[in-house]
Amino acid sequence: MINFIICSGSKDFANNIKVIVKNFMMNFDIDENIYLFNNYDNIFKNAVSKITGFKTFIFDIEDDKDPLINACKYVRKDLSDWNSIMLLVVPNSELMHSVLENGLFLFDVINREDDYEKKLKDILINVMKYYDNRDNCLTFEANRIIRKIDFREIIMIEKEKDSKRCLVRTSYGKYVINKSLKSVCMLLDNRFIKVSRSMIVNVDQIMTYDYSSNKIIFKNGMMTKEISRSCKKEISKIIKSYNDV
16 A cells, blocks of 8 residues: 655645546556645644555645645654655755755655656656565555555454455555465564464554463554464563563
């Protein structure tokens, strides 16, 4: 899932960017969400803080005092999000050089005086290359669509009853994978542990583990008691080691 967050004081310009992005994404079998905002305000802050998964921000900046520069700082510093891609659209080359010096780890800056639509399409190609080459994500095919799920967004993976498929539960939804639990386990990193024959959990997503009741409560409120006796001590040890880091 790719999330595009577009913010511009001009609704027409924001909608034009949306059309460019939507038409571009038709070339890929990858799901996308497109969010439009007109201002950097509490609505923007609340919405952006809840969007999970891979994010590409496109901010339309009018001058060096534009509030959207603070939106950039909010994403990078307040949300501590240095992994998302950030693109700025500026009205001239002078401002282009100015924003490049602000230390916000920008992916690129687009000058509206140039052919910004062509430039944006070229940048989107690089965005997709970056997306495809990311580490730390689970890649699989479902309904002829290639999906990528950040490991950090996966809460648990369960073997589907009476089938060879798996159900991946994430912080924003669930997906079915046509692979065995054993096969999926081989695609994961060491933050994932197999707690029973039918379940894998993400240790980073665990809020508490009660040894006596054998219950895991995850950060999003989900819980499970699907833990084999042989795994109880190992889980306690692993979670303790994570908490001690």
